[in-house]
Amino acid sequence: MNAPDAAVQARQQLYRDMDPHNLTPLWEVLHALVPPQPRSPCVPAHWKYDEVRPFLMRAGQAITADEAVRRVLILENPALRGQSAATQSLYAGLQLILPGEVAPSHRHVQSALRFIVEGSGAYTAVDGERTTMHPGDFIITPSWTFHDHGNEADGPVVWLDGLDIPMVRFLDAGFAENDTARSQQVTRAEGSSLARYGHNMVPVRHDAPFGATSPIFSYPYERSRQALEQLERDAPIDAWDGVKLRYVNPLTGGYPMPTMATFMQKLPAGFAGKCWRQTDGAVYSVVEGSGSVEVEAGEQRWRFDFGPRDHFVIPSWHTARLSSPGGCVLFSFSDRPVHQALAIHREERLS
Ligand code: GTQ
Numbered sequence: 001m002n003a004p005d006a007a008v009q010a011r012q013q014l015y016r017d018m019d020p021h022n023l024t025p026l027w028e029v030l031h032a033l034v035p036p037q038p039r040s041p042c043v044p045a046h047w048k049y050d051e052v053r054p055f056l057m058r059a060g061q062a063i064t065a066d067e068a069v070r071r072v073l074i075l076e077n078p079a080l081r082g083q084s085a086a087t088q089s090l091y092a093g094l095q096l097i098l099p100g101e102v103a104p105s106h107r108h109v110q111s112a113l114r115f116i117v118e119g120s121g122a123y124t125a126v127d128g129e130r131t132t133m134h135p136g137d138f139i140i141t142p143s144w145t146f147h148d149h150g151n152e153a154d155g156p157v158v159w160l161d162g163l164d165i166p167m168v169r170f171l172d173a174g175f176a177e178n179d180t181a182r183s184q185q186v187t188r189a190e191g192s193s194l195a196r197y198g199h200n201m202v203p204v205r206h207d208a209p210f211g212a213t214s215p216i217f218s219y220p221y222e223r224s225r226q227a228l229e230q231l232e233r234d235a236p237i238d239a240w241d242g243v244k245l246r247y248v249n250p251l252t253g254g255y256p257m258p259t260m261a262t263f264m265q266k267l268p269a270g271f272a273g274k275c276w277r278q279t280d281g282a283v284y285s286v287v288e289g290s291g292s293v294e295v296e297a298g299e300q301r302w303r304f305d306f307g308p309r310d311h312f313v314i315p316s317w318h319t320a321r322l323s324s325p326g327g328c329v330l331f332s333f334s335d336r337p338v339h340q341a342l343a344i345h346r347e348e349r350l351s
Helices: 005-021 049-062 165-170 192-197 221-234 336-341
Strands: 045-047 072-074 091-097 102-108 112-118 122-126 129-132 138-141 147-151 157-163 176-178 243-246 261-267 276-278 282-289 291-297 300-306 311-314 319-324 328-334 347-349
Touching: 045 049, 049 072, 049 091, 091 147, 091 311, 112 328, 122 138, 157 282, 221 243, 221 261, 261 319, 282 291, 291 311
Parallel strands: none
Antiparallel strands: 045 311, 072 091, 091 157, 102 147, 102 176, 112 138, 112 157, 122 129, 122 147, 243 261, 261 328, 276 319, 276 347, 282 311, 282 328, 291 300, 291 319
């Protein structure tokens, strides 16, 4: 229904007159503000490791870890350039640490996860405990804990950093500070957090040392992979996910971090998955093998053929399906805990 010219003009005049008072009419924007379904401004994206790695190694020559504080190439969503974001709510980057280097100790409100992509023998230290990195390990830096990274091995080590930076920025809740020491003092033996909390047992008079974050800060790949392998052999394969497990905080059964969920899945050889969509946007890291992901939103379609150490993003409410002729293992993280805490999470499994 079109308003008569005079009415249209009166409205335009009204908008102009109220504009200096910082007022604007809802009815002109309502459809966009409260859309019938999510329309994420971010797009599916794929970073091939073969293309990223040379830039990482050049960064290794261009700046030291100490100078950079964190030598990271940010995986920026092509539709969100300049925002340091992989999705509207998640940050992702690839961090490089060379032999002998230290990334100095600091802490911040933002939670971080590390997923080891290449190399072994670097460490991250949290709360006086170091953990040695191996490809496929999932390591947590809880909110507001001092952490430093170092490499005492003889080759470069690269890991995926996943942080809730955009969420904390949205909430204007970011605090950070440097430690007084470059590397924190080691006060506990390596593996003690896993021994305390990682064997389906917990200390009798335990507390939650990191609040809402898991007290285990390294989830070794060896164990995750073993579980997936056994399930691939002995249990039904899910038509959408293959064999997929989520990481847990053993004290709560919930996600390991309050803002980010993490998952690992194995697609058996010959897997051709069904389509799904979910409101949580997700970042994937390919651990082993290769495959493809097809993504669809409205009229647009994407297809990424991925291999080991590649990364890709599936944004909110984009329809996706995974396939893998030869089989593969995928790690992923998303903002699902926030959706669920707000009781707005939706997922649809399509046929
Ligand atoms: O390792 O502390 O990729 O503070 C971005 C911000 C890594 C870190 C990032 C950070 C870190």
